[in-house]
Amino acid sequence: MRASQFFISTLKEAPSDAEIVSHQLMLRAGLIRRLAGGIYTWMPLGLRVLRKVEAIVREEMNRAGAIELLMPAVQPAELWQESGRWEQYGPELLRFKDRHQRDFVVGPTHEEVITDVVKRDIRSYRQLPRHFYQIQTKFRDEIRPRFGVMRGREFLMKDGYSFHASFEDLKREYGNMFETYTRIFTRLGLSFRAVAADPGSIGGTGSHEFHVLADSGEDAIAFCPASDYAANVELAEAVAPAQPRQAPTKAMQEVATPGKIKCADVAEFLGTGIESMVKAIAIMREAEANPFALILLRGDHDLNEIKAQKIVGRFRFAADAEIEQHLGCRPGYIGPIGTDNVAIFTDRTVALMSDFVCGANKPGFHLTGVNFARDLPEVANVADFRNVVAGDPSPDGKGRLELCRGIEVGHIFQLRTKYSEALKCSFLNEEGQPQIMEMGCYGIGVSRIVGAAIEQGHDARGIVFPRAIAPFEIVIVPVGFGKCVAVREEAKRIYDELSAAGMDVILDDRDERPGVMFADWELTGIPHRVVIGERGLKEGMAEYQSRTETEAVKVPLSKIVAFAQLKVCG
């Protein structure tokens, strides 16, 4: 490719609404342009990246035995009504009416459509298993689209659906996809981690998320460096401390803590550690006749609403007025003492605390030296209510957890019969009896991967793309292209030879000033660069520099092609 025949449109300054580096750099490098909130045009340079990601995904899916098809982006409402998601899926589902006033949706996912296809075309166990996938533009009307292509409303996704005669076979394909995804993200040149997304059901194999590791990631991940345990923080189990509760050593005492509301402030004021604080979170349970309840957590721990929901049922946080009504005290000083008619739930960690500090249910006062069984009833309703924190024991018993952040780029599920049942997708088994198919579902956020790769690979000069997805593998920068015949000839020669060798090469024949060219190619993240200039030509030298290095090396003109080839393929 010649730069003059292509379209390079870089920006010195990023538009002010771009928040994270990948978004800023994608805009500056001219990879994407915004059309509306969460909706972007892929510019020629960006499209090359997107297509490379797509190609790798496609190759590996095909290799794994999945079959590509393409389903409509627009789907009739009937299918969604049948599966029940017409009601379930909130405003995120973009709905509209056609000219005949019939309801349609712009597909955010395709379980309904694929299940419909399969139930029409597959009748016998002899036709199973089958795995269909597509790479297609989806639309989800996100409440808050942000981070450019990372959380857009319109995005490119690979979604695959497998159909099986037995759960055993579904598990087999699930394992196959786990390996395939691992291969895909490895080939893409990304640092990633497979994370258990649903450890509660089916022994931790029911669902895995694949995360690209990046500090700006939206998801918090707990992982164990000593084993392969990794889980979304929301789902990671906070294991109960092994040691028994210590016996009380202090008497309960009321202390004035004026104006100290936050646990950290109270702990500091009292000169104790925050680990000896217990905080009470007031909730209202929807299904209970007596909805008001307290959940006790250690001062430095955070409530995990998903876990809590599973234990106490649906709930919301109590309003200040409700707290006053039940405890006669304003938030900030509430605690579990003297709360006769209030249900109390206790986190595992709290259940093993003694001599702790908590609110006195009296404005401006806390209690110290509080102990279960003595100052308040023995603990009841003990469960895991909190988010894990770094240093917690790993649930697999093999060391301690660490936390990191990730960007979810892949997700594999064992759907089982949720959709096949709703949409009556069955086949005739060996006995000639109708049987509901088992389904698996496997997604990869193709466009999101581009953003994630940039989050992971950038420096002060711009993007640093992995070779596999860089828009070009190598750029030839001739200094004085328009002026010096020798430079021009030599640059073309090297360009031709590298092209002939199968390299994805771009020749910058725009005759720009060197500084402009260098800045552009560094911004756009081209991994390798060869510079040809009059100066070097006199010595019979060209220069090579990798995007990740700051110094160029001189290479004799006669060897530069072979040298560059070696570097690119390195």
Next chain:
RNA sequence: CGGGGCGUAGCGCAGCCCGGUAGCGCGCUUGGUUUGGGACCAAGAUGUCGGAGGUUCGAAUCCUCUCGCCCCGACCA
């Protein structure tokens, strides 16, 4: 949805409080000089000041409505 902020040239911003008919940097055009790290000089072009309505002799500026975009939203218990 609740709260906050912003819409002025392609991009980044000033001007608004205190009304008087719009400016800076980058980019763009033309000419010249330059040519190994986002050049310099000169001359230019580009705005329904997001939209509608109102107040006023006069509105980017004040008022009302509207549209768009951005940010924040358990960690007080």
